[in-house]
Amino acid sequence: MRQAVFVSFWLLAIVLTACSNGSPPSSAPSQKPALPTPTHSQAPSSPAVTASEEPVSSPSLPAEPEIREATLLAVGDIMVHMPQLPAYYNAAKQTYDLKPWFSQVKPLFQQGDWVIGNLEMPIAGKDLKITGYPRFNSPIELADAIADAGIQMVSTANNHSMDRAFPGVKRTLANVKKAGLVPIGTAVSKADQQRLIIEERNGIRMGFLAYTYGTNGIPVPEDKSFAVNLIDPVVMKKDIARLREAHVDVVTVSLHFGLEYQRLPNEQQTKLVRELVKAGADIILGSHPHVVQPYEEIDIPASEADDGISRRGIVIYSLGNFISNQTGSWKDVGLIFGVNLVKTTQPDGTSSIHWNKITTEPTWVHIAWKNQKRYYTIVPMNNALAKKNIPGLAEKDYAKIKTLLSGINKHLKALQPSQS
Template identity: 60%
Template sequence: MLKNGRRTLRRTPALLTLVCVLLLTACLNVSLPGAFTSASPPDRAARQASLASDPPTQEATLMAVGDIMVHSPQLPGYLDAATKRYDFSGWFERVSPLFQEGDWVIGNLETPLAGADLKFTGYPKFNAPEQLAVDLREAGFDLVSTANNHAMDRGFAGVQRTLRNVRKAGLIPVGTAESPKDAERTAIVDRGGIRMGFLAYTYGTNGIPISKDKAYSVNLIDPKRMAGDIAKLRKAGADVVTVSLHFGTEYERLPNDQQRKIVRSAIGSGADIILGSHPHVVQPYDVVSVPASESGLKQNRKGVVIYSLGNFVSNQSGDWKDVGLIFSVHVVKKRQPDGSSLTTWDRIGLTPTAVHIENSGSKRHYTVLPIRQTLDERKDASLTEADYADLKAKLAGIEQHLHTYEQ
């Protein structure tokens, strides 16, 4: 009932009625004290309307994945020779049912979708078929971060085309813009009365310059700018602020000092949830407390960060590069006696994933597997006993790694 209800709701552009959400049964749940609070001021007229229509407690769940990549070997197996059209839906068929439990689903789209005339290529300068955006939407995604080091791989024209293709598919892009007016938009998505604001930034664009007259096109990490953008979201009514940060060192399994510093700055400025990408391997999560003396808001702040979500889908393998994570945060908004509201979170979910690559002649086929569920069911005919053993080892290793910073 939840799945069907959610799919109906998500296709309704108006404010959505929330079905009470439970975290995935196929993931590891971590119960934590409320890590952030956001109070909305009481308004007597609004309070009366709220009392008449809104439930006293509202709940919703954010789900996030890491790098959505398209290397050259990923393309041949997904082109229909007759229609000349691509279909990537098979990549997500095993995880798509899980996304039905989320109210906001976001991933890092680490490739332009700039059109066939600009040539489809993989590393080092990416460009993938625009059908990927359609398949992501059908798989259950709501938003994609487009601020990453490959955002400019097809220049400013690529940024524009990617945004248009993403929006045409029904996804909300975060972190890039095709005009100054576009850059002024705020990405706030309401789910059952909980308004979550989204921001995204990258450390750079692989040395590809962004012209001064188009500085708005890709959000670069700048603590002062982030603080201003977060404040803008709060003023626009966001109960919760989620920031995607493309940063860190590739293939390093622990965050570096710069990552930690940027995260503390963002949380101190009002961010609640930080979603990291770029290392292409999973880095641990942490709950970060920032005292009032360090906070730009001059108040004690606390937020949750996953320093890197790893690769969600790619052609990379070995050394943890084929392991990713579905990171979930359960958000609760409660009406207070004075008519204000208090928004907190009470638990997170950690669902490790793995990319299974199956060779078929000169073509490769890819499937994103939820590891724990795949091991529990053991009914995938394409997996050998060696594959199951490999998944078991990956699950044990990644679960231990994720909890590195638990106290």
């Protein structure tokens, strides 16, 4: 037994020597204000016991905080006007292949942990008639193309949600789910509407909500009011609270709002966004104007927050058109908006989360004519100018991209505080 005690103290001496020559502690995490998240305590592990009759406590190195990161990527309106389809139809198979639209942006989506877009139309299938504006309905192959590109979630709450009435809502949900996509904002029942959509990536839990200002005057049946989430601050705050109670780290809200073709948000948009951040929303993704509107950080002091905790939210007021047949006046320019999130979990189990980087990759829809048909490619502008290897683009196209990129980059920061 004395020998065992001797061995224990010999091991203790080695540990103490190692501590004195250890590497310095890691640098402190970013000081950017954290997004408030629930904290969870974990029971401390039991101390090790030596081989001696009387346990000798041995000093240990302080545990390091665990740091995890994950990135959200978001794109705007995914639309199919009738001129977009003929070049992609296989008459023999009677099917469409819309995957080429996304070929140039697909590699970028692989850099995202969550990837979300706004599905600006029903995907109800050809037996409900494929149509474009003003009442849209897309081939079911669109869902497969979106999923193949790397988009994982789609907001289905927008002004075209009811373009094929309630049967269109049901079919759209079935088709996007079959393709492996997660729909947000429409439902087939009250229970379905109440489902919590929480997607975890790398230990970070993100909750998703989606709402629209209306449905183009097409009524939602009274007995199916659950079909489309409409903007109602009272309901939205309750939904945010439900996600917080489910211990999500981040709440992301897709909002279909604003005025079409207006490049700056209006007072209704800015007021609603601020109200939602006060209620606990962290990231707000806007759509509907069909042109890109700037992004903005929203700081809420503790005295104004609903839960008495200071908050910082980030909003992109409009992501613009991602794919459509609309051209000119910035309607063919979209955005891949990125938010990189960092979660720090302390040894006692408490955690905090913040974003440390916002990324913007503007996109442009290139349309080429061949044999009286139109061919579409979503072009990531920065990549295009850096490599100049996109099939079908000429020097005049790259010159146009350069001009568009300069203009949209400046516009995106229009709401940022002046640096002077």
